[in-house]
Amino acid sequence: MAGVRNSEEIDINGASDDVFSPKPPESTEECQESCTFEAPDDSEVQERKLAGETQLPSTNDTAQNEINEELDDSKEYNTEEFENAEMLAKNPDDDEDLYMYEENANYEEEVQQVEHEECDDNREDRSRTSNASQLARNLKKRSIKWNSHLRSMSVQVSDSSLIEKAKTLAPLFSSGKHKGQAGRIGVFGGSIEFTGAPYFSSITALKVGADLSYVFTIKDAAVVIKSYSPELMVLPFLDDPDAINKIKPWLDRLHVALLGPGMGRADSTKQTFEAIICLCRSKNKPLIIDADGLFFVAQNPDILKDYPAPVILTPNKAEFARIVGDSNLEGPKVERAKPFLEKTGPSVTIFCKDAEDEIITLGNTIKLTGGGSGRRCGGQGDMLGGAMSTFLTWALEKNLPPAVACFAASKLTRDCNAQGFVKHGRSLVVTDMIQEIHSVFQENFELK
Template sequence: MSENVEKLIQHLAPPLTSDKHKGQAGRIGVFGGSLEYTGAPYFAAITSLKVGADLSYVFCAKEAATVIKSYSPELIVHPLLDVPGAAAKIEPWLDRLHVVLVGPGLGREEETFKVMDQVLSLCRSRRKPLVIDADGLYYVSLNPDVLRDYPSPVILTPNVMEFARLIGSNGEGNKKEQSQKFLALAENITILCKDHVDEIFNKTSHVSVAGGGSGRRCGGQGDLLSGAVTAFLAWALEEPTRLSGCPPHDRPVIASYAACKLARLCNQRAFAKFGRSMTSTDMIKEIHEAFEEIFEGK
């Protein structure tokens, strides 16, 4: 697969035509946003839009909603995670979503995790593809059985430290070999381990992404990556004929690879302009031209 991945990502983006309506290019749901963390869900959700998804919803705690709304009028923000009967209020929205992203700015409150137990049960019954990042990874590390026999693709996006906690190792050595018990939870799990060389693998495939980027490690870059992964996964699964040369179980790998390439080039371009003062907001501004360079050959 590693020989074909560069060719496959060229077919990932849906064509921009006049015969589609709003929502067909991706409806993304981001579950995150708490009193302490409002930037993370914004970075993830706005990146999904900037990559090319049509609609991006944020399901957050009440205290975070007004702040997140103030960042951008483009996002559809629902302050539902900490209200009574949260899961029942969220349930009608799930049918609209192509992919669910869990974790950016979610926090680690026990009550929030109880709500996520219910939400993921609803996602399971609706066969919703998942991307899990940040505090969502901590949540899964406490209860990995929440993914056991999950019926749709799941992409986990840990950094090296999160990876070690997730699989119960020191994170050194062959990551795919170390992850076999975790990958065995479900047939559809893909892991994207972020490092100086990103590693992406499932049970059968293993690819790496290097190059680009910079030495600048400002906060929010992982949220940008997870938002891109979510949009790309929606595309990879919605119209599989564009990826006819890729088996279904490897389409999440393709989505992850594309997101890594994009994030690294956005980082490289923004760092060239701003150096040490670069922030993730600067990276988001580079998405358009980075996308054209990678996926449209411009």
């Protein structure tokens, strides 16, 4: 694949001193031997089924029977919710009746509470039984439709070889490894206006499995970002008059630099951005460029010309139009990207974010669809960039192409969105999606 270089050329470890030099990565062969990729297990469904076996004590009381019926119904819905993704895809027209579901987590909790109270008290206090019955009915009324947004929960990719390769990405756990070997990610971004974006990226990089995550930001944003998470190392260098010299020693430690989330578009920021790219170039540092970083690249694509390590650009639809320099939001992206990619050279991969994600290299495109929910909360692209940073670190260590990291990040983001939507519906925010990373990762990328 274009833009893929071997690990010696990439200098993926990037460390100039021994303290930060990771040991050589395990060979891909070794890893593949120990990796098996199994279909997601249905333990959650089983757990819910088991929970559903608990019945209230039988009673002749009508209200009590009503409650039992309500509770039985709710258990059915809660179990169905996890079983029906495939059915949705197969029978898209059936969704109206079939996919009414309860706001399951809260519903189940509240009903179980009622169940408890009823078991204890129903012989003594019939009026509470009827209150509980009303509560169960009210809860059911709050049911929302699981509509066509979730018809397909499975991500489809036009190059299925990526699926197998993505399964081999995660490094093995080993007590012999030291902190940093699973990834040291640097996120360069943040501004007075946007402190959330670099946070979402860097916390996601950590939660996907990087060992260390640094945020390089401006002074006034640094304290704010630190306050979001003690896990992140936040360095207030971006608006320092001596920014590049301050950044330099830290850059040596990074496996991948993600540039742009929430960075802002001020001219002074553009200068710093370009100076960072020059510095990264001198150190063969793999790059991911997102958001405002793409705004700057659009103004000066030559900054990436013949870049000596892999670069992934992650534009959304609007940003894509900006970097390829056309105002047309439609048309085959692989064609529209061609002049830009010819100019920059083979190191650059474009991952275009949209309902259909596309991994574009010169003359080639791989498309990803499915997953997600129709709920499009801000920060989802930042999350994707953070995940991609960690996946790219691992891909390069294993000599896998950047496309594998793109696929993995897209799959993870889309599944986190779909899974989060089941719990939070319209209230889903990117923080909720980040909470889903562990279980989505376990299902799709963990060595089994």
